[in-house]
Amino acid sequence: MKDLMRVNLSEEFKAKYTKLLGDRADNLFKAIETESQNSFRLNPLKNNYQNVQYSLDKPIDYSKIGYFGDIDGNSIDHISGYVYSQEPSAMYVAEVVNPKADEKILDLCAAPGSKTTYLASIMDSQGLLVSNEINNKRARVLSSNVERMGIKNAVVINNSPKDLEDGFEGYFDRILVDAPCSGEGMFRKDPDSVQYWSPEYVEQCANRQKHILDSAFKMLKDGGTLVYSTCTFSPEENEENIAEFVKRHQEMEIVPIKKYPGMEDGRPEWGYDNQDLKKALRMFPDQFEGEGHFICKMIKSGIAGTTKVRTFRNQPTKVEMSYLDKFIKQNLSEIDLTAIFKVKEDLYQAATFDTRFKKLHVLRNGLKLGELKKNRFEPSISWMLELKPNDLKSVYELDDDQFAKYLHGESVMIDQDFSNKWIGLSYQGKLFSWGRYSNKQIKNVYPKGLRK
């Protein structure tokens, strides 16, 4: 039996949905007062990725990698990017986007990154994922989640959709607009958010979404796919917005989404009677084990031409490359590193060299390998989170006590010798950090911001 919580829905909210849903509205209000189901995802980018400490007995049938259950943010599975907490309904969005190898994908409203990291997990490091977030603080959280999950084919940028429009016209094969919304579908997860709700707020959100959708339209290739999603119930932000969008842009056609038990059709009567809206998808928590969500998939007519790409390259000097080569020779087994470039003193393996990105506020372009120091190269945690045990010359498996100490920022004494200096540290078989070995001691290099 699930617990009941107090979510103070306003009379105005209740009246609106009673008018829209009739007798069913009471079931919805009750569901909003019922505790939500937690769930998490695995990350196929990791070595032996199903080896987690959490039960996989309750798979989510519409997700290849989702499971019902709770995870702990301090567990090794979370720290090393083997799991990501995401509520069930939100998981389906990335499956609906369905990215294909070698496509260019834009996640336009991406922070904190639950859908971006899902998309990357199923892209298997193929193609290009551009993860954009307008808010700087949130963009930095997005970037750290991309790092934790060991993603190397993503560019994390911090721009407004308008900033992107000009340079990226007709550029993307698929765009996800997971729009900022009034969040009605999340009230039970975040009961405090109820206080911000008002009809005016819903209108404001709908208006902002229109502009974001229009930007997305410009950036979508002919023949490309646009997925629009919100976590709110309001018709203004969902059916109404989409009906107006496809009217403004007649090249856009709403296409069907596979519906699993509990998922419902979109409602034409809430969107100027556009019957295609039945192909959209709604998840209401009184019928579906997840939060409230709306998803609509659309295709732009036409056949894509080729996109001209001019490339840039900030190559490290020969001497700088020699520091990286030396590091690799000493500490890694044979690995194939291409597309190395330099940003200030950092070396990256680029996700893209397209000059269009030069005008943007880029937080991360591909995989950060590490930093050039005086006469040497020092590796970054991002790289470790992407590497597999076989890529490393030395891996040391910490015991419970050593792991707790290391995570806390302490060095650990070990009873083992290594001939090289930079070793992979693992706990319960999961790589999570570099360690600097010297004389039976592993010096702590765990980033201060991640220590626990």
Ligand SMILES: C[S@@+](CC[C@H](N)C(=O)[O-])C[C@H]1O[C@@H](n2cnc3c(N)ncnc32)[C@H](O)[C@@H]1O
């Ligand atoms: C629903 S959240 C995205 C959640 C994210 N896709 C995920 O799965 O983790 C919407 C995001 O849109 C951003 N946003 C707010 N105003 C925006 C605007 N005018 N244009 C684009 N994004 C905006 C918000 O900062 C927020 O991070």
